[in-house]
Amino acid sequence: MTGPAEERLTADVLVIGGGPAGAWAAWSAASHGARTVLADKGYLGTSGATAPGGTGFLYVEPDREKREKAVAERLKSGGFLSESPWIYRLMEQAYLNIQLVEKWGYRFPLDENGNLYKSHMQGPEYMELMRRVVRKAGVTILDQHPALELLVDEHGVGGARGVNRLTGGSWEVRANAVVIATGGCAFLSKGLGCNVQTGDGQLMASELGVEMSGMEFSRQYATTAAFSTITRNRVLGFASFYDGEGNLIHEGGPREDHFFAKHLAQGPVYAKLTHGNTPEKQAIIRASTPLWFVPFDRAGIDPFTQSFPIQMRYEGTIRGTGGIRLTGDYCQTSVQGLFAAGDAASREKTAGAKSGGGAYNASWAIASGTWSGKGAAEHALAQGKDASHRNVKPAGRHGLAHTADSTAPIPVREVVKAVQDEMFPLRINYFRSEPVLAGALERLDRQWPLVQGAVGPSATGRVQAREAAAMVANARWMYTAALIRKETRGMHTMAEYPELDDSMNRRLLLSGIERIAHRWESVPSGGQTVPPVTVKEGLTV
Amino acid sequence: MIELVSAERCIGCNLCVKVCPTNVFDKTEHEPVIARQSDCQTCFICEAYCPADALYVSPYADEQIAVDEAELAGNGVLGSWRATIGWGPGRTKLAALDKTPFIDRILPARTIRAAGVSDVRTPTTG
Known part of the structure; x- marks a missing residue:
């Protein structure tokens, strides 16, 4: 890939990745006046861990007491590596953007009191809607266009190049700002929607000298039926568990720490949804988590009455919190023009050392996408000339034909x-x-x-x-x-x-690829909460 | 993983080729072919998009199985996920039918968090 690319475009902002973070980044960049291209390995609408199934959101009403409580809880459970101004900001941005999702036409269900329930969305509809929003905002979408490497000169990042999977041809997009929104890394574990995320963006950023932060916070698994990919644990809250001989090992309700891992380390574990014991309960469970039941229905297993083997699928940094180190309020990195959003970025600022879970990470995708899009647009529009005039060179060094x-x-x-x-x-x-x-x-x-x-x-x-x-x-x-x-x-x-060691109330940064060096960074304390990004929304989709 | 592109049902729109997040299908002169089956992540999203109910994703993520199209069609399995999420004319979208707001009420007892495992109590996902 050293010759000229067959497809060449110039933009202000290039967003790499078409999951929720990439979609929000592209919408935000375009809404701030930037000519924007979004290139995804797969398809904007189906790519990423959110698209196939349902996803909960960290969604807290703008009630001071509720938000203070949510922040205090997270600071502690996040091992004191998160920052309260960032958590407030995350809650506010996600809250505002979810109102937009409603305005754009997502039909939220009603709760028991007849109020709209806005902390859960069905992935296929959410992401199909986001695709329409991104298109309407004027973004050029390149589906099936995985990026292989960034372009760089002495002024920082200047675009990326990659391959069109459908034609086999090469593409190159020049842009003065690039947002990496390629997701975490779960090593092709087949957790739901996770196989697009192989850590490509982290490698690309690292090749420009960007540090990784919190990569130790990657010890995350989800429990599924052994044959299935549907990593939606909520349903197992209704299960009793059995060992290989059919002996009951847990009757449901509170489980000890490391329950699944401990028992699976000893031998097979089976589950049965014994607490879904009325037709009404079964209907609610099915209608909240319908995809979970698809493999069962097709395999001819009734999980309410028949036991099934379970296993743990690795989720890496998709539900871990480590990733590209952020250096600014708008998801800047240490390289000029390079931004990171979603699971590709470290989520320690908001989630700390604990899993983002679905909810925290889903709201982070919305918020960090929106912030990075604004930051990238403002950076790009402040440059004197567009990136087609820069003498950029491909920066990839590993796993490529020319390297x-x-x-x-x-x-x-x-x-x-x-x-x-x-x-x-x-x-x-x-x-x-x-x-x-x-x-x-x-x-x-x-x-x-x-x-x-x-x-x-x-x-x-x-x-x-x-x-x-x-x-x-x-x-x-x-x-x-x-x-x-x-x-x-x-x-x-x-x-x-x-035990937790107070002397390590710090973030761990890594740099380098062949040789990995490390340093510690203290967690900023205090600081102001940056106001949320608002966009003049004349848009109907 | 993906096991079937029905030649009989396929209308040749190639939407599955375009939307598959892991690029499993290849376009041909006729219906698309499953060119890279082992890359399938069993996410079922191709079925949701297929307007002709021509695709079948087996529940088994890690093993290939033989499937009988007539049986799948007869049992109403083809197109069933698309119908569930309410895509296609005259259907109610799944979002509006989502019962997540009611799930906390029926949980058996307060579950505690197992470290390293996604929370069960918090409505993370569905």
Whole structure:
């Protein structure tokens, strides 16, 4: 990919990624007057963890007491790594934007008191609506256009290039501002909608020298039926659990910490929705979480009366909180013109060390998308000339045809399998301990030279080779960070250090890819809450 | 994972090729083909978009199975997810039927959070 690209565009802002964060970023950038292009690996409307199923939102009415309570709860549960002005700001922005979603035509259901219930949305409709909103805002949408690398000069980022998966041709978009909204990294675990997210944006940003923050907060799994991909745990709140011999191990209600992992480490675990014991309850559960039941209906299993095996699917940094370090109020990074939003960015400012869960991350996608879009638009529009006049160069260094340092092809399948073998097992990544993680990291390090090999010419081959490189990089960051944080905080645990250590009330930053360096950053305290972004909305969709 | 593109039902719109987030299908002169089945993430979204009810995603994420189109059609499985979410003419959209506001009321007892596992109590997802 060294010759000129077949598709060439110039914009003010390029958004990479078409999940909710990318959609909000593109809408916001265009609404602030920027010519905007959104390029997604898949399709804006179906890509990402939100699109296939339902998603809850952190949605708190503008009631001072309620919000103060929500902030206090989060500061503590987030292991004191979040910042209250950012949490207030997140709540306010998500609240305002969800009113827009309603105005644009999303039909929220009524609750028991006849009020609209706005803290949950069905993904297919939400994202189909967002696609229409983004189009109406004037954004050029490039579906099936994965980005492979950023473009850069001495003034910072200047666009990106990639491949059109449907034609096999190359594309290049020049832009003075780029928003990375490519999602977290779950290593192709098939958690619902997660396989688009292979950590590509983190690798691209890191190649420009941007640091990662909080990569140790990546110890996140979701429990599903063993055969299924529907990582929607809520339904299991209605289950009783059994061991392989059919003995009851838990009757429902409160579960001890690490319940699933502990029991699954000993052998198979089965579930049955024994608490969905009336037709009324069954109807409510089905109508709130319909996709969860699709695999059961098709497999001929009635989960209310028949037990089914469960397993834990790894969710990496999609529901973890680590990612690209943000340096400013509008999701700037340390590189000029480069912004990050959604799960690609570190969510420590709002979620801290604890999982964003669906709700926190879903609202973060709305808010960080909106902020980064404004920041990117203002940055781009302040530049004297557009990016087509800049002498930018491709910045990719790993897993690309033009960066290969050997003629041996990258063994993509083998590398992906090797990375999954270190990241998925509970005994390595869930029950974290020093010797086990150190051994895993050593084996991951040995994968790194393999992703510097040659890359075939097909679109799929080029995309998957780059994804393999990104996954090795993300895996190494995660375990490197986990070994440095010698304590237990939020979702990160270490067997040797079971307590929170106050001396580590700091964020852990990593830089570099081949060689990974680290430093600590204190959590800013105080500070003003930045007012929310509001856009003149004349839009009807 | 995806197991069927029905030649009989397909209208050749190639929407599945365009919307699949993991690029599983390839366009051909006839109906699209499942070109990269192992890349399917079993998210069911292609079925939601297919206007001809021509696709079938099996519930098994990690293993290939044989499917019988006549049986799937006879049981009303083809097109059933699209019907559930209310896409297609004359249907009520799922959003309006969402029963999430009622789920907390019927939860068996207050569940506590298992560290490292997505919360059950908080309505994270559905």
